[in-house]
Structure formats: structure tokens, C-alpha cells
Amino acid sequence: MGAETAALAAIASPRRREILRLAWQQERPAGEIHRAMGDLTFGAVSQHLRALHDAGLLELRAVGRHRLYRARREAFGPVGELLERMWDDALWRLKQQAELLERRRGPQPRRLARRRKGTT
Amino acid sequence: MGAETAALAAIASPRRREILRLAWQQERPAGEIHRAMGDLTFGAVSQHLRALHDAGLLELRAVGRHRLYRARREAFGPVGELLERMWDDALWRLKQQAELLERRRGPQPRRLARRRKGTT
DNA sequence: CAATCATTTTAGTTTTAACTAAAGTGATGA
DNA sequence: TCATCACTTTAGTTAAAACTAAAATGATTG
Numbered sequence: 001m002g003a004e005t006a007a008l009a010a011i012a013s014p015r016r017r018e019i020l021r022l023a024w025q026q027e028r029p030a031g032e033i034h035r036a037m038g039d040l041t042f043g044a045v046s047q048h049l050r051a052l053h054d055a056g057l058l059e060l061r062a063v064g065r066h067r068l069y070r071a072r073r074e075a076f077g078p079v080g081e082l083l084e085r086m087w088d089d090a091l092w093r094l095k096q097q098a099e100l101l102e103r104r105r106g107p108q109p110r111r112l113a114r115r116r117k118g119t120t
Numbered sequence: 121m122g123a124e125t126a127a128l129a130a131i132a133s134p135r136r137r138e139i140l141r142l143a144w145q146q147e148r149p150a151g152e153i154h155r156a157m158g159d160l161t162f163g164a165v166s167q168h169l170r171a172l173h174d175a176g177l178l179e180l181r182a183v184g185r186h187r188l189y190r191a192r193r194e195a196f197g198p199v200g201e202l203l204e205r206m207w208d209d210a211l212w213r214l215k216q217q218a219e220l221l222e223r224r225r226g227p228q229p230r231r232l233a234r235r236r237k238g239t240t
Numbered sequence: 241c242a243a244t245c246a247t248t249t250t251a252g253t254t255t256t257a258a259c260t261a262a263a264g265t266g267a268t269g270a
Numbered sequence: 271t272c273a274t275c276a277c278t279t280t281a282g283t284t285a286a287a288a289c290t291a292a293a294a295t296g297a298t299t300g
Contacts, residue, residue, distance in 0.1 A: 012132035014125075015288085030247060044289055046248055051287095065246045065297045082202050135258085150277060164259055166278055171257095185267050185276045 003072075006055035007079040015040070019048055020071050021087055023058060027068040123195040126175035131203060135160070139168055140191050141207055143178060147188040 010016045015037070022033050034045040049069055052058040056075050061068045073080050130136045135157070142153050154165040169189055172178040176195050181188045193200050 009132045012129045013287090031245095034247095040288095041290060042247070043249080043291080047288080050248080062297090065244095067247065078202055078205050082198055085198050133257090151275095154277095160258095161260060162277070163261080163279080167258080170278080182267095187277065 003056045003075040004077045004079060006057060007076045010052060010055065010057055011079060011083060015048055016052060017083070019045075019052065019069075020057070020083065023069045024071045024073070024083070024087075027061065027070040029066040029068055031066070033069065123176040123192075124197045124199060126177060127196045127199040130172060130175065130177055131199060135168055136172060137203070139165075139172065139189075140177070140203065143189045144191045144193070144203070144207075147181065147190040149186040149188055151186070153189065 010020065018037060019033055022028055022036055030046060030049060031042075033049070034040070034042050037045055049058065053060055053069070057072055058069045059072050061070075076083065130140065138157060139153055142148055142156055150166060150169060151162075153169070154160070154162050157165055169178060173180055173189070177192055178189045179192050181190075196203065
């Protein structure tokens, strides 16, 4: 998967978007990202970090017992600009927040909403 | 899910991107989209169309026994601009084509590549 | 060296996206 | 009205994403 296609896949996930936002401008230790992410376990966060790193979207630097992550912005191409536009847009932020809260029950969403039996 | 968030989810999928590209500028009957989509069954295409329609990303008009789909471009916001940039970019097109072919075996990819046992 | 801290990895569960095959629907035309 | 066309829907399968809990790793500190 090319890095830019990986970027498209990554930004489809609210959790991944959140991680990328946190690590977009500065390096952040995994623990700090975890603390900022709400009710996820550390393990889950670590798995997201690994996936993003494997996809070439995060870079990693070890300092003592900390591991510092930062977005590899150059890997995102035009997708990076989209993210920045989203994050700068107050309306968008509100909507995201609403959706995050709304889904604080049940596991996590993967993709689009899909057909349910009697939805027609 | 807001339409724009749905748009993010939609463009993560190569099939959905392809459908959106086909229905971006003009209405297209489902059958034409199917024919343009390669080796998928009609049923599978119909399911994608339904998902995109449910998400507010496609509009639908019935004419005789045909069903004409067209992208609701206004629902995409900045994501629409990204799509247009991608489709105008010859390099992107090549990469996409390569990835489509590459995966003409096995079912379909969902997201990011993820940890495999001995990948470290 | 032992304890601790920061983090990663593994194993196992649940949910669901994407698909196929086949049955179902509704408009059209002979 | 019966067959056909253009689709949609259903049922069932497969593969994988997201998560939790717990074990493992590796650096640091006493």
C-alpha cells in the first residue's frame, strides 16, 4: 500500500485521526497520546501507533524509556492538507466531537454505515 | 455519521472511490457502473451503491427499469476537492491502477496493513 | 540485581466489511 | 400475462479491524 493510500485508510478512523492530530506538530510520547485519547487501553493505543508507523505515517524516536511519535507529514501528500483544513475548521471540530461522544458505547466503527434490515 | 465523515470512510475504499469517480460528473445507471468495475458481481456493486446512497453521498433517480446514480458532490466538502485532485493527477492514477491489479486475488482490503507475526 | 516505569506484544473475543450465489421485485414489451 | 430486463435484497462465508487483559521487554533507579 502506498503511503498516500495508507493515509486515506488512516483518516477514515476517528481514533487514528485523533492520534495524527496529536502528533502532527510535535513529537509526543505514547503515554501522553494514550492519556489524551480517552478510555482506550494503553495496549490499544500502542497497536494504533504501530499500525500507523508500519504504514509509514508516523516516525519514532526512543528517548530513555519513552517512545516519541511524530507524524511524517511528507508522507500524506494532499491528504495532509485535508487534515489540516479539517482541524482548522471549528465547525468540523464540533461535529467530530459530537460523533466521538455519540459512539462512547459499543466497540468501534470501522467504515460506512451499512444496510440494516428495515431501513428502506 | 455526518456526510463528510462518511466521505472520509468512503474514499478509503478503492471500489467506492471508483464508483464515485464514475458517478462524479454524470448520472450513470447501476449496470454501467457494474460493467466498468471489473470482476465484481452485480450484487456487490449494488451493495456499494446502497451504502453510498445511505450515507448521503450518492443520489438516485429511477427511469424506467434503470436506476441512475450521481455523486452528491456538495456532501463531500473538502474531501471532494481531494478526490478531484487525485483523479487529475496522473501519478496517482498509476499508483491506484497498480494497487487495484495487485489485489485482484484474495477478497478486499479493509484498512491499513497491520502487524503480522514476524514483521519486526 | 531487583523493582519500577513506559511501552509493546500476544492471545483471544467481538463486530463487521466485502464478497458470492441465489432469490426477489418491479417495470416493460411481446 | 408471461418472459425478460435491470436491479435489489437476503443469507451465508471469509478475513480482518478494534478492542481487552495479561504477559513480555527493555531502560532506569535504588
